[in-house]
Amino acid sequence: MSSSPKMCAITGASWLDEVRFANQLLRQGVSVLWVQSGIDDPADPPAGTYVVAESPGIAAQAQPAGIDLVAIDPTHSFVALPLRPIRIGLYGGGGAPFNHAGVFGGAGFATRFISDAQIRAGELDTVDVLVMPGGGTRAMYGQLEPLGIAGARMLAEWVRHGGMYIGSCAGAYDCAIAPPTFTASCPPKGELQLINARVWNDGGGLGGEIEGLQSPGVGVFRARNTSPSHPVMLGMPESFDMVHYNGPVFETPEASEIEGASLAVGLAAFTSATERFTPGEYFLGEPRSDEPTLLERAAAEGRYSAVAGELGVGRTVAFGSHPEFGFDLAMNEWGAPARMLVNAALWQAASSGAPKRAWSYRDVAGPVSMPRGSSTALVQRHADQLRADVATLRARPVDEPRPAWLASAYSMSVFGLTPDEIWRQSLNDIETLAGELIDSAGRLNDRIGTLGESAAAQEAVAQIDRWILDQRAAGWQQDGGYHGIAALLSTAHEMMQAAVAQWQIELGPPAGPYDYIFENPYHLVGGSYLAAVGYVSGAIQLMRALTMEATLVDNITA
16 A cells, blocks of 8 residues: 655745745746645644655755745645646736736746737737736826727637736726726726725825825835735735835725625725825825824725635736835835735636636747847846936036926926935845846856756746847836836836936926926926936846746756
8 A cells, every 4th residue: 555645845945945846846847835824733834835756866956945835734724726827928018028027037937028919819818818018108098908808808708717916006996896887988997807906095185196096105114914814915914015106996896896706805904104105195205194004094994905706717816016126215125025926926826727718928929039048148237327417417406506307396306305315215126136137147147058958948948039039019008017127127228318408407397296297307207206216227127027037947957
């Protein structure tokens, strides 16, 4: 009689190391279990643990990845979900999807970008999850209008038949119950109501209004875990910090308002602002009222930052806030809140079948670099130009004489910082990130040389060229959206040149915190994630994801 194999817990220095190794094994066809709860003993494996059967092959891969395989006492019991490898689709037709690419790539998931036109062409059949990011200058309109009524309808049907939609900020608004006034002004929204969560801050609040949405503010707030046993919240503490960036706040109706949809589950609620948060009421200086801020009202009324629900046999997770953003001004150093995004993808990995259609980077038309991987040199050249741009801007005085455009009436505060602090920090961040890009591009080129000629290696090299060289034609008029690393850095350079050219610009009375976003040097360089600093941070996220993908492939094929 044969005995059952010994089960081991994947244990690393962080949750990110653990999920990355789990994905490395899943890609090789190894069975991985994701623990949801113990059964009757506090010593049972805790929720969020990844469990595999002991084998010499897995043990050989563990040590180089910084993983310990800890044997589980056979007397201990647990409930777990079997996982399968999945592909994440990142919406590239509008908004800022780059931090999501960094998170999911860093966690070891296979990823691709998918445009509005590709969705209408049926390419949702190639992914398990679609991520709709925060918006561009036109917020939800800039994402939904390119998708169109037909694309929105196809996306909703894809979810109903088993897909998962994850939205952040504008992307979360896109899938929620919006007011009729918005649906009337943006017809595709009428086709894309996926979750029984209503936008609470659609108007009439105290914050700065952004495309009809009343902004609670920008920066780091304190959230409360309201559903610790939900798959999305496994491993998250009782309370934690997260970034909010103008986006929706949710309330959950007591009865379903969407045919075929479950009631929504509140995952995280607003608690309070931190010192690194600027309320919308303070964007342009002193508040307009002594009343409680919009965020304070949201906390007092128990409103949600994140909600989840099911539609048909599919799932929706809506983050009004940004778990993919870091707490630094450039927001590139994401951390613990990103675990909710990873958990959402794992929930899908445990709940659905494989995509209907295979997809490969090797089959995507577009430019290639020869010899292979030499596109990394293009990254270095663009990054070096950005360091020169920083030197040019630093040579311009901002103290005496002080540019009129840097006054608080034109240059908004965020993250609890003044416009002057944001200006200086943005230049420092661009310089630092450009240096990281130069170093990481060199390391990635070295890694390419070790990949060999396997199909997986060819796929990784093809992805590297795509993510560096891709650029969607200007005729598509994307509001942000996906472009490759070289295009992002080139755009950042053009914005910094424009800031120099417009240094003496005279601005009229501002209509809101983002007025003159294409003219004001502050907004061009550092005023938001749509400024030059945001484009450089986006390039860093793509580069980090590419480096991790090449490393995983190298580990698998070694």
